[in-house]
Each structure stands twice: as C-alpha cells, then as structure tokens.
Amino acid sequence: MSPILDCIKNKNTTTKPIWLMRQAGRYLPEFKEIRIKNPDFIKLCLNKNLAQEITLQPLKRFKLDAAIIFSDILILPYGLNQDVKFIKNFGPMLGDLNIKNLNKINSVEFSNKLRPVYETLKKISKNKLIKEKDLIGFIGAPWTILVYMMNKKSPKKNLSKDFLKDKFIIDQLLIIIEKFLKIHIYNQIQNGATIIQIFDSWAGLLEEKDLNKYIYEPTLRIVNYVKSLNVPVICFPRGIKNYRRYCEVVNPDVINIDYEVDPKKIREEINITIQGGLNPKILLTDQENLKKQALKYLDIFKEHPYIFNLGHGVLPETDPNMIGYLVNLVKDY
Ligand code: CP3
Numbered sequence: 001m002s003p004i005l006d007c008i009k010n011k012n013t014t015t016k017p018i019w020l021m022r023q024a025g026r027y028l029p030e031f032k033e034i035r036i037k038n039p040d041f042i043k044l045c046l047n048k049n050l051a052q053e054i055t056l057q058p059l060k061r062f063k064l065d066a067a068i069i070f071s072d073i074l075i076l077p078y079g080l081n082q083d084v085k086f087i088k089n090f091g092p093m094l095g096d097l098n099i100k101n102l103n104k105i106n107s108v109e110f111s112n113k114l115r116p117v118y119e120t121l122k123k124i125s126k127n128k129l130i131k132e133k134d135l136i137g138f139i140g141a142p143w144t145i146l147v148y149m150m151n152k153k154s155p156k157k158n159l160s161k162d163f164l165k166d167k168f169i170i171d172q173l174l175i176i177i178e179k180f181l182k183i184h185i186y187n188q189i190q191n192g193a194t195i196i197q198i199f200d201s202w203a204g205l206l207e208e209k210d211l212n213k214y215i216y217e218p219t220l221r222i223v224n225y226v227k228s229l230n231v232p233v234i235c236f237p238r239g240i241k242n243y244r245r246y247c248e249v250v251n252p253d254v255i256n257i258d259y260e261v262d263p264k265k266i267r268e269e270i271n272i273t274i275q276g277g278l279n280p281k282i283l284l285t286d287q288e289n290l291k292k293q294a295l296k297y298l299d300i301f302k303e304h305p306y307i308f309n310l311g312h313g314v315l316p317e318t319d320p321n322m323i324g325y326l327v328n329l330v331k332d333y
Contacts, residue, residue: 003065004134004195004307008232008253008273011305016298018330019066019136020323021236021256021276022313023058028320030057041086042078045071046116052123059129061320062327065307066134066195067124069188071117073140073199076184077149079114080105080176094152099169102176107183114184118191125192137193139184141200141237142177142218149173159205178218182225189231196226197234197256204239215240216249223252234275238312244269259311263300274301276309283322284315294326298333 001009003017025031031054038044045051054070074092078084080102083095111118125135140148147155150163150173164170185196203215215237226233236256237246247255247270255272257263259279266274282293297308308330314323 002132002134002194005232007305007307008195011273013303013305016301016306016308016330016333017065018308018327019064019068019134020058020314021068021310023062023064023068023323024054024070025314026316027314027318027323028057028061041072042075042084045075046114048116048120048123051116051120052127055120055124056127056129058323059133062324063331064133064327066136067130068136068138068197069117069121069124069193071120071138073138073145073201074148075114075117076140076145076177076180079110079184080180081113082149091154092148094148096152097149097169097173099172103172105176105180107180110180110183111187114187118187121188121191121193134194135192136195136197136234137185137188138197138199139181139222141198141203141215141235142174142181142222143206143214144200144202145177145181146170146173146214147202147205149177155202155205159202164210174214174218178221181222185222185226186229189226189229193231195232195234197236198222198252200235200237200240202239203237204241208241211240216246220250223250227253236276247272254307256309257311261311263297267300267304273305273307275307277311278309280310280312280315280318283310283318283326287322287325290322290326291329294329295333298330 003015006012007017034050051070055067058064059067074084085093087093124130206214223233232253234254234256235252238258240246243266254275256276257266263277277297282290
C-alpha cells in the first residue's frame with residue numbers, strides 16, 4: 001500500500017508522507033519552458049503528452065509520495081462551455097454565463113470535452129514513476145466553482161454584497177455544478193486517480209449563516225459520493241473559521257489545514273488524518289528557518305496520522321532547491 005493510503009486507511013503515524021499543492025507549476029524552470037511555448041493554458045491542460053510530462057516533473061526531481069494531475073479547477077466551467085482564459089498577471093477570466101445553455105449540456109458531451117484529462121490520468125497511472133505512489137485527482141468545491149462562474153474572475157478580497165442575491169440563478173447553478181463535479185470525479189477515478197482532493201479556496205469568504213447552504217450541504221454530498229466509490233477524499237476549505245465544525249459535518253478522510261490554523265489546537269480537536277499547514281512563504285526564506293518551521297509541524301503531529309503539505313500552493317518565486325531540502329527533511333524525519 002502507498003504511504004499516503006497507509007496513513008489514511010491504517011492511521012499509520014510512523015511515516016510522514018509528503019506531496020505539495022501546486023507542486024507542478026511555475027517555480028520549476030522545466031515547467032516555465034513548456035508554458036512559454038504554450039500560451040493557451042487550457043489547451044496545455046488538454047495536451048496529453050505535455051500534461052503527463054508536467055505532472056511527473058516534480059516526481060523526477062523530488063522524493064514525493066504523490067503526483068497531482070496537471071489540470072485546473074476551472075476545467076469544469078470550460079467543460080460546461082463557459083469561456084475560460086488565463087491572463088498573465090491577472091489570473092483567470094471567464095466568459096458570460098448562460099443558464100439556458102448550461103441546462104442543455106449532457107454528461108456525454110461534457111465527458112467528451114474533458115476526455116484528454118482522463119486519458120492523461122490513464123497514461124500517468126501506467127507510468128513507472130507513479131508505482132507505489134498516489135495519483136491525485138481534484139475538483140473545486142461547488143462554492144468555489146460558483147464564485148468563479150458568477151464573478152468571472154478571482155474574488156480576491158471581498159465578494160460584493162449583491163453576490164448571493166440572485167437566488168434563482170444560484171440555486172439552478174449549484175445543481176448543475178454538483179452534477180458535473182460528480183461526473184468529473186467519477187471519470188478521474190475510472191482512469192486512475194487514487195485519491196480526490198476538493199479545493200474550496202474561497203470558503204473563507206462566507207459568513208457563518210451561509211455555510212450550510214453553500215458549503216456543508218453540497219460538499220457533504222460530494223464527499224459521500226467519493227467515499228461510495230471507495231476512494232479517499234481530502235478537503236481543503238481554505239480560510240474557514242471553524243475547521244472542527246467543518247470536519248464534524250463534512251467528515252472527509254483527510255482535512256488539509258491552512259497556515260492560519262493552530263496545529264496543536266486542531267490536533268486536539270479532530271481524529272481524522274491531517275494534511276498541510278506550513279506557510280508557503282517559509283519556502284522563500286532560508287534552510288535553517290525552513291527546517292525549524294517544518295519540524296514544528298512534524299513534532300506536533302508525531303503521534304497523529306499526518307501527510308506533510310503546505311497551507312496553500314507553492315509560490316511561483318520558490319527556489320526548487322528549497323523544495324528538495326524540505327522533501328528530504330520530511331523523508332529523513
Ligand atoms: O497542484 C498542482 O500542481 C496541480 C495543478 C493545479 C493547478 N491549479 C495548475 C495551475 C491545481 C491543483 C490547481 C487548483 C486551482 N486552480 C485552485 C485551487 C487551489 C488554490 O490555489 O486555491 C484555484 C483557485 C485555481 C484557479 C486558478 N488557476 C488561478 C486563480 C490561477 C491563476 C493564478 C495562479 O495561481 O497561477 C490558475 C492558473 C494555474 N493553475 C497555473 C497552474 C500551474 C498557472 C498558469 C500559468 O502558468 O500562468
């Protein structure tokens with residue numbers, strides 16, 4: 001059994017497996033080289049050979065325990081025929097929503113449009129670099145996908161107060177999003193994903209009173225769906241104030257904490273496997289400091305099933321040597 005599955009299923013605490021969110025990305029010169037020649041990001045995600053190569057790049061350099069498929073959470077709106085572009089120094093830019101057209105999309109059409117992602121997973125799962133390791137598939141949580149589809153760009157700081165006003169559209173949209181997220185999960189698992197991670201990057205934007213409708217209920221249904229397929233599910237509700245309550249309600253197999261969470265406190269509060277926490281900015285400092293901060297997490301979770309990861313994705317300005325240093329440190333712990 002792979003080290004990560006052993007940690008999740010058997011609650012093994014003796015080894016501390018490691019992988020990193022955004023491990024395949026802009027801090028790697030070999031990624032940048034491919035990216036420059038491929039200005040259309042979505043097209044790159046759908047290029048089977050290159051997507052496989054990018055997914056495996058970090059595994060060639062570092063002793064990581066998992067690969068995460070090179071794709072994006074916004075491949076979902078793309079699959080639903082909403083225009084998705086990534087603009088340099090701005091981020092994602094989505095096209096107008098047309099709820100009538102969305103209601104017409106069927107699952108076959110959707111799956112065919114995203115077929116290259118699934119074929120990439122299939123290819124990677126047969127690659128020897130992934131042997132005894134996990135291949136992580138992922139989705140954006142319904143709330144985070146809703147935010148991007150309706151806001152059409154990153155909500156960065158505050159979401160406008162009017163955002164939740166259009167209940168009629170939102171209710172329809174949430175049903176469509178949930179339906180297709182499940183199809184996307186099913187297809188990823190069918191083609192070799194051994195774990196699913198749910199990114200709720202904008203969970204922190206909601207007030208307590210809205211959590212039930214937009215986060216707890218739809219996420220719980222998706223978590224139960226993944227569990228019904230016998231695959232472990234990791235949730236990352238970034239910025240949510242009450243992780244304990246989230247775990248009680250949604251009950252994923254693994255909870256990824258962000259860097260604002262007090263690791264000691266969370267360890268006392270929940271029994272499930274914990275992942276992540278280290279502030280990615282620490283990787284921009286020096287090895288001595290990185291060692292100190294990484295050991296803090298390793299020591300606190302010594303007796304707790306723990307998968308080493310960050311409290312958010314690797315930053316583009318990170319020196320790859322710092323990643324190598326961190327991975328070796330965790331492996332030698
Ligand atoms: O983790 C990995 O290495 C696997 C691939 C992956 C990408 N995006 C590739 C990517 C994963 C897991 C994601 C998830 C994702 N995408 C999230 C959730 C995690 C988070 O960061 O909160 C979100 C919110 C997105 C949406 C998205 N995609 C944004 C906001 C941006 C632009 C800003 C940025 O971080 O670069 C992207 C583009 C993107 N997705 C890039 C990569 C490698 C950079 C593309 C480029 O080179 O311009």
